[in-house]
Amino acid sequence: MDVTKMEKVHIMTHPLIKHKITMLRMDTTVTNDFRSLVEEITILMGYEALADLKTTEMEIKTPIEDTVQPVIDGKKLAIVPILRAGLGMVNGMLELVPLAKVGHIGMYRDEETHLPHPYYCKLPPMIDRRLIVVVDPMLATGGSLIDAVNEIKAQGGKDIKCMCIIAAPEGVEAFTKVHPDVELYIGCLDRCLNSNAYICPGLGDAGDRIFGTK
Ligand code: PRP
Ligand code: URA
Numbered sequence: 001m002d003v004t005k006m007e008k009v010h011i012m013t014h015p016l017i018k019h020k021i022t023m024l025r026m027d028t029t030v031t032n033d034f035r036s037l038v039e040e041i042t043i044l045m046g047y048e049a050l051a052d053l054k055t056t057e058m059e060i061k062t063p064i065e066d067t068v069q070p071v072i073d074g075k076k077l078a079i080v081p082i083l084r085a086g087l088g089m090v091n092g093m094l095e096l097v098p099l100a101k102v103g104h105i106g107m108y109r110d111e112e113t114h115l116p117h118p119y120y121c122k123l124p125p126m127i128d129r130r131l132i133v134v135v136d137p138m139l140a141t142g143g144s145l146i147d148a149v150n151e152i153k154a155q156g157g158k159d160i161k162c163m164c165i166i167a168a169p170e171g172v173e174a175f176t177k178v179h180p181d182v183e184l185y186i187g188c189l190d191r192c193l194n195s196n197a198y199i200c201p202g203l204g205d206a207g208d209r210i211f212g213t214k
């Protein structure tokens with residue numbers, strides 16, 4: 001299956017995103033630079049992912065006259081990071097939409113089976129009325145993102161977008177099979193998974209690199 005041709009799969013083409021993802025991958029990139037790059041890439045990807053964001057009209061005064069102009073309806077947005085690594089993308093999204101609410105989904109991948117284990121979920125109220133943006137830097141087998149979106153849908157979420165900085169084709173295919181209605185924004189589509197279900201060439205363990213735990 002050619003995942004690049006899928007209607008709901010959006011792969012970033014901007015050279016700034018490509019450049020910053022290359023810097024992110026390098027094994028010489030230290031923790032604080034890694035965190036800054038994740039935030040910068042999130043802002044650039046978020047700009048693309050939120051291109052169809054709803055606006056409402058607001059009455060304002062310019063120095064010249066009264067006027068009615070569009071503003072983002074930020075209160076209706078929820079950002080949902082998948083813990084831990086997704087936390088690295090929250091501030092970037094909040095730079096774009098400071099009024100968004102933030103939910104959290106805790107999930108870790110078993111090292112042997114590679115299956116996700118959920119351990120926490122707290123979503124903002126009225127989740128059924130919000131645009132929900134799920135953020136996680138890595139989409140490998142797809143198990144974690146599939147389960148996270150399952151949980152959001154089970155709690156009433158309908159309007160869902162996902163943002164991942166690096167994805168494997170296997171994960172994209174698995175995800176779109178289960179959630180064909182969800183828009184998926186990917187910074188870079190990598191080659192494949194290795195025998196440990198790590199993305200190749202990838203960047204290693206995103207959570208460990210963001211939090212300096214290895
Ligand atoms: C990583 C990553 C994703 C998941 C992707 O998290 O941040 O959540 O793996 O793998 P998958 O697509 O095969 O499910 P990890 O489980 O390592 O937890 P961490 O963020 O706490 O390090
Ligand atoms: N999780 C990561 O952090 N990196 C991978 O390559 C796969 C899963």
